[in-house]
Amino acid sequence: MKKHILPAFKLTLFSILLLAIIYPFVVWSMARLAPNNGKGKVLTYNGVKHYTNIGQSFTDDKYFWSRPSAVDYNAAGSGGSNKGPSNDEYLATVHTRIDNFLIHNPGVKKSDIPVDLITASGSGLDPNFSIQAAKVQVERIAKIRNLEANKLFHLIEQNIEKPLWGIFGPEKINVLKLNIELDKMSQ
Structure with a gap:
């Protein structure tokens, strides 16, 4: 012993x-x-400090909507819903998000909605979304802000973040940075 x-x-x-x-x-x-x-990555705009590496809630029609969050964008408690695609409650949540998106974006077909606009990320705090997620919202924002759609497409192109070292991960857009640039453009 x-x-x-x-x-x-x-x-x-x-x-x-x-x-x-x-x-x-x-x-x-x-x-x-x-x-x-x-x-964290801090960005100050209009005297307000924002963390660009933590998802923020944007649901106003004049902005690009952010990716949904399973934790209401609370950085103190990140996590996904842990519900699979066969869970009825999860499916109802996703269908509600689809219906809400279609109401606010009447020119968009259901099949054109990118998955990252209707499903939360694993952490619930993803600050980025796909390029397609930005482009599908252009018509709504252009109409509300009285901007030409081409200007918004150009803004999207300017805010694309390339993969790490050009090979790791997809191209993406930080929603907070894009919406701040959108506000600057509209001033």
Whole structure:
């Protein structure tokens, strides 16, 4: 028995030292090297501080709508709905989102709605959506803001974020940045 207790005690102390002290210190140190010392990507507009790496709620018709959130955009508790496509409650939520989108975008066909406008991301805090998600909303925004659709398409093209190193991930658009640029354009 003594033969096993001492190695187990040493392993426990080593694990505590490694996982509770060294590893957190290394991660914290790396975060301090990141932009804004690891406190997120901050953008100030009209005196208000916004975090561009956390999803924001945009539901007003004069803006590009953001991706739905399963956690009401609460960064303190990220998470998905954890409901699959066979769950009746989840299907009802998605159909409600589709119906709402079609009411506010009457020129759009149901089959043209990108999935990222009707489903939440795994974290519920995705600040980005697809290029198609932006383009499908142009007609509504152009009409409300009395802008030419071509200007909005150009704005979308200017705000496309390329994949990391050109290969990792899809092209995407940050909804907050796009809507701030939209407000600047309309002023």
